[in-house]
Amino acid sequence: MNWGKExxxxxxxxxxxxxAAAHLLGVSQAYVSRLENSTxxxxxxLETKLERLLQEPEHRPLFEHFRTTISHSPHLISMLAEIDGKVHVDTVSEALRDHGAPFHLLTPGEVLESKNSDVIEILDAFLDLGAFSGRIASMQVTWTYDYEGEPVSHWRTTEIPVRDDAGRWYLHGAHVQITAEEKQQLLKDWGGPIKVRTFADDEADDAPSAANDTAAA
Known part of the structure; x- marks a missing residue:
């Protein structure tokens, strides 16, 4: 095994x-650097310590455990990341991949690309809205999977920004298949394919109403 690469x-x-890796392995940071550079x-x-670090759950950061729960979830869940201005697939649940098209080809680490105009618009919106920088509280989107120009399935996805141990933001997505009629109703209700919830919206919901203030007085 190429331990440095791993x-x-x-x-x-x-x-x-x-x-931090050097501390867990009992070596210097300089040695970790040489190991990763294959020098x-x-x-x-040390191989035994490396194996424990890479494989044993107690040595994984909390976010790595979170990834594992997504991977083995029985629900239709994915997690996306932004790298160099492009949306990447980070984690996919087994249930989502087993569901079939369009999710069966999702591969962690790859750029998320699509020929469907719905999906292209939504991916651009993720970046424009700052979804990967913690600027929104949540986002709901509705979209259609097309095959050769024909609609195959319609979806409603709820995206929640989450942050890892290093402070990087990801989008945790829960997918629900809907009917064409339900999609049209969502487009009407939202005024488009995307409904964004900001932190200001959350604060407004938490604030007591004027009626409650009057009653309390």
């Missing part, structure tokens, strides 16, 4: 700094 991939996936080879004892 360790770098693990750190990138979890947001673990080289200094150092681990001893048998």
């Amino acid at each position: 360790l770098r991939a693990f750190r990138q996936r979890t947001g673990l700094k080289q200094e 150092a080879s681990p001893s048998t004892q």
Whole structure:
């Protein structure tokens, strides 16, 4: 096994700094750097520590456990990330992939691309609205999966921004299949395919109404 490559991939996936990895392994940060650059080879004892770090649950950051719950969820769930201005697939539940098209080809780490105009518009909106920078509380979208120009299925997806241990933002998406009539109603109710909820909306909901203030007085 290429331990340096595996360790770098693990750190990138979890947001673990080289200094933190060095502390867990009992080596210096400089040694971790050499290991990842393939200029150092681990001893048998260090290989055991690396294996534990990469595989045993207690050594995973909290967000890595969160990814695992998504992967094994019986629900239709995905998580997206923004990398270099493009939306990437981060995690996909087994149930979502097993559901079939259009989710069966989703591969973690790949850029999320589509020929469907609905999806292209929504992905652009994710970036324009700052969904990957913590600027919104939640977002609901409705879209259609087309195959060769013909609608196959209609969806309502709720996207919730979540942050990992390193402070990076992701979109946790829950997908529900709906009818064409339900999609049209959502488009009418929302005035378009996207409904954004801001933190100001949440604060307004939490604030007591004027009627309640008067009653309390």
